[in-house]
Amino acid sequence: MKMATKLTAEDAKQSLTDHAAVKGAEIYEKYGPHIGWNELLQILEDRACCRYPCEIVFDAAPLRPGEFACPVPKGEWPEDGFTMHVHPRFMAQLERVPYLVLYQLVVVNYGEFASPQDAELFGLNALGLSRDQYYQALCAMADEIGGCREPACDCHEPATIF
Numbered sequence: 001m002k003m004a005t006k007l008t009a010e011d012a013k014q015s016l017t018d019h020a021a022v023k024g025a026e027i028y029e030k031y032g033p034h035i036g037w038n039e040l041l042q043i044l045e046d047r048a049c050c051r052y053p054c055e056i057v058f059d060a061a062p063l064r065p066g067e068f069a070c071p072v073p074k075g076e077w078p079e080d081g082f083t084m085h086v087h088p089r090f091m092a093q094l095e096r097v098p099y100l101v102l103y104q105l106v107v108v109n110y111g112e113f114a115s116p117q118d119a120e121l122f123g124l125n126a127l128g129l130s131r132d133q134y135y136q137a138l139c140a141m142a143d144e145i146g147g148c149r150e151p152a153c154d155c156h157e158p159a160t161i162f
Helices: 009-031 037-045 097-113 116-127 131-144
Strands: 054-058 069-073 082-086
Touching: 009 037, 009 097, 009 116, 037 054, 037 097, 054 097, 069 097, 082 097, 097 116, 097 131, 116 131
Parallel strands: 054 082
Antiparallel strands: 069 082
16 A cells, blocks of 8 residues: 655645746736736636736835735635735836736735745746746836835845735
Protein backbone atom coordinates (compact mmCIF):
# COMPACT_ATOMS: atom_id res chain seq x y z
CA MET A 1 0.00 0.00 0.00
CA LYS A 2 1.31 3.40 -0.99
CA MET A 3 1.56 6.09 1.71
CA ALA A 4 -0.26 9.35 1.13
CA THR A 5 1.94 12.29 0.25
CA LYS A 6 1.84 15.07 2.82
CA LEU A 7 1.56 18.49 1.30
CA THR A 8 3.48 21.32 2.88
CA ALA A 9 2.71 25.01 3.16
CA GLU A 10 5.27 25.54 0.40
CA ASP A 11 3.34 23.10 -1.81
CA ALA A 12 0.15 25.10 -1.21
CA LYS A 13 1.94 28.36 -2.00
CA GLN A 14 3.35 26.93 -5.23
CA SER A 15 -0.11 25.67 -6.18
CA LEU A 16 -1.59 29.15 -5.68
CA THR A 17 1.23 30.72 -7.71
CA ASP A 18 0.72 28.21 -10.52
CA HIS A 19 -3.05 28.79 -10.45
CA ALA A 20 -2.63 32.57 -10.61
CA ALA A 21 -0.30 32.22 -13.62
CA VAL A 22 -2.74 29.90 -15.42
CA LYS A 23 -5.72 32.19 -14.70
CA GLY A 24 -3.77 35.14 -16.07
CA ALA A 25 -3.00 33.20 -19.25
CA GLU A 26 -6.69 32.26 -19.58
CA ILE A 27 -7.60 35.96 -19.41
CA TYR A 28 -5.10 36.69 -22.18
CA GLU A 29 -6.56 33.89 -24.33
CA LYS A 30 -10.12 35.12 -23.81
CA TYR A 31 -9.68 38.91 -23.82
CA GLY A 32 -6.25 39.55 -25.38
CA PRO A 33 -4.05 40.23 -27.11
CA HIS A 34 -4.79 43.85 -26.16
CA ILE A 35 -6.48 44.39 -22.82
CA GLY A 36 -7.66 47.96 -22.52
CA TRP A 37 -10.30 49.67 -20.41
CA ASN A 38 -13.32 48.00 -22.08
CA GLU A 39 -11.76 44.54 -21.84
CA LEU A 40 -10.90 45.18 -18.18
CA LEU A 41 -14.53 45.99 -17.41
CA GLN A 42 -15.57 42.73 -19.10
CA ILE A 43 -12.98 40.80 -17.08
CA LEU A 44 -14.36 42.24 -13.84
CA GLU A 45 -17.83 40.99 -14.81
CA ASP A 46 -16.56 37.51 -15.74
CA ARG A 47 -16.67 35.28 -12.63
CA ALA A 48 -14.20 32.87 -14.24
CA CYS A 49 -11.67 35.74 -14.13
CA CYS A 50 -12.78 37.83 -11.18
CA ARG A 51 -14.15 35.62 -8.43
CA TYR A 52 -16.21 38.33 -6.71
CA PRO A 53 -18.02 41.46 -7.89
CA CYS A 54 -15.56 44.31 -8.32
CA GLU A 55 -16.00 47.91 -9.46
CA ILE A 56 -13.35 50.53 -10.13
CA VAL A 57 -13.32 54.00 -8.60
CA PHE A 58 -10.65 56.66 -8.94
CA ASP A 59 -10.16 57.61 -5.31
CA ALA A 60 -6.90 57.78 -3.37
CA ALA A 61 -8.52 57.99 0.09
CA PRO A 62 -7.88 54.35 1.12
CA LEU A 63 -4.49 54.15 -0.63
CA ARG A 64 -1.33 54.12 1.46
CA PRO A 65 1.56 56.38 0.43
CA GLY A 66 3.08 55.03 -2.78
CA GLU A 67 0.16 52.70 -3.48
CA PHE A 68 -1.45 52.99 -6.91
CA ALA A 69 -4.48 50.74 -6.38
CA CYS A 70 -6.09 48.52 -3.77
CA PRO A 71 -9.30 46.52 -3.42
CA VAL A 72 -11.53 47.39 -0.48
CA PRO A 73 -14.20 44.90 0.63
CA LYS A 74 -17.77 46.19 0.42
CA GLY A 75 -18.92 44.04 3.30
CA GLU A 76 -18.03 41.28 5.71
CA TRP A 77 -17.98 38.55 3.07
CA PRO A 78 -16.09 38.42 -0.25
CA GLU A 79 -19.41 37.73 -1.98
CA ASP A 80 -20.44 41.27 -1.00
CA GLY A 81 -17.92 42.46 -3.58
CA PHE A 82 -15.00 44.85 -3.72
CA THR A 83 -14.30 48.39 -4.75
CA MET A 84 -10.98 48.68 -6.56
CA HIS A 85 -9.61 52.08 -5.64
CA VAL A 86 -7.20 53.40 -8.29
CA HIS A 87 -5.09 56.50 -7.84
CA PRO A 88 -6.83 59.43 -9.60
CA ARG A 89 -3.58 60.17 -11.46
CA PHE A 90 -4.58 57.37 -13.85
CA MET A 91 -8.16 58.53 -14.50
CA ALA A 92 -7.13 60.18 -17.77
CA GLN A 93 -4.90 57.22 -18.69
CA LEU A 94 -7.43 54.40 -18.92
CA GLU A 95 -5.16 52.34 -21.19
CA ARG A 96 -2.76 51.95 -18.23
CA VAL A 97 -5.38 51.04 -15.62
CA PRO A 98 -5.48 47.31 -16.57
CA TYR A 99 -1.84 46.99 -15.47
CA LEU A 100 -2.73 48.29 -12.02
CA VAL A 101 -6.05 46.51 -11.55
CA LEU A 102 -4.87 43.13 -12.83
CA TYR A 103 -1.98 43.29 -10.37
CA GLN A 104 -4.41 43.84 -7.49
CA LEU A 105 -7.04 41.39 -8.73
CA VAL A 106 -5.21 38.51 -7.05
CA VAL A 107 -6.24 39.99 -3.70
CA VAL A 108 -9.88 39.82 -4.80
CA ASN A 109 -9.47 36.27 -6.14
CA TYR A 110 -7.16 34.75 -3.51
CA GLY A 111 -7.36 37.04 -0.50
CA GLU A 112 -4.54 37.36 1.99
CA PHE A 113 -2.83 34.26 0.64
CA ALA A 114 -1.76 36.05 -2.55
CA SER A 115 1.79 37.34 -2.72
CA PRO A 116 3.34 40.11 -4.82
CA GLN A 117 4.90 37.38 -6.97
CA ASP A 118 1.45 35.87 -7.59
CA ALA A 119 0.16 39.32 -8.57
CA GLU A 120 3.03 39.86 -10.96
CA LEU A 121 2.58 36.46 -12.65
CA PHE A 122 -1.17 36.93 -12.93
CA GLY A 123 -0.84 40.40 -14.44
CA LEU A 124 1.98 39.68 -16.86
CA ASN A 125 0.27 36.53 -18.14
CA ALA A 126 -3.07 38.34 -18.52
CA LEU A 127 -1.39 41.11 -20.50
CA GLY A 128 0.91 38.84 -22.50
CA LEU A 129 4.04 40.63 -21.30
CA SER A 130 7.45 39.48 -20.15
CA ARG A 131 8.30 39.81 -16.46
CA ASP A 132 10.65 42.71 -17.25
CA GLN A 133 8.07 44.55 -19.38
CA TYR A 134 5.38 44.31 -16.71
CA TYR A 135 7.73 45.13 -13.86
CA GLN A 136 9.11 48.18 -15.69
CA ALA A 137 5.56 49.40 -16.39
CA LEU A 138 4.51 48.99 -12.75
CA CYS A 139 7.64 50.75 -11.52
CA ALA A 140 7.10 53.64 -13.92
CA MET A 141 3.53 54.08 -12.67
CA ALA A 142 4.65 53.82 -9.05
CA ASP A 143 7.29 56.48 -9.79
CA GLU A 144 4.58 58.81 -11.05
CA ILE A 145 2.87 58.82 -7.67
CA GLY A 146 6.06 58.74 -5.64
CA GLY A 147 5.88 55.03 -4.95
CA CYS A 148 9.40 53.85 -5.62
CA ARG A 149 11.86 53.67 -2.76
CA GLU A 150 14.84 54.77 -4.85
CA PRO A 151 15.10 58.19 -6.53
CA ALA A 152 16.39 56.73 -9.81
CA CYS A 153 14.27 53.59 -9.91
CA ASP A 154 15.76 51.19 -12.38
CA CYS A 155 13.02 48.79 -11.45
CA HIS A 156 13.17 48.18 -7.78
CA GLU A 157 10.22 46.47 -6.18
CA PRO A 158 7.19 48.77 -6.36
CA ALA A 159 6.54 50.21 -2.92
CA THR A 160 3.53 49.13 -0.89
CA ILE A 161 1.59 47.64 -3.77
CA PHE A 162 0.21 45.07 -1.34
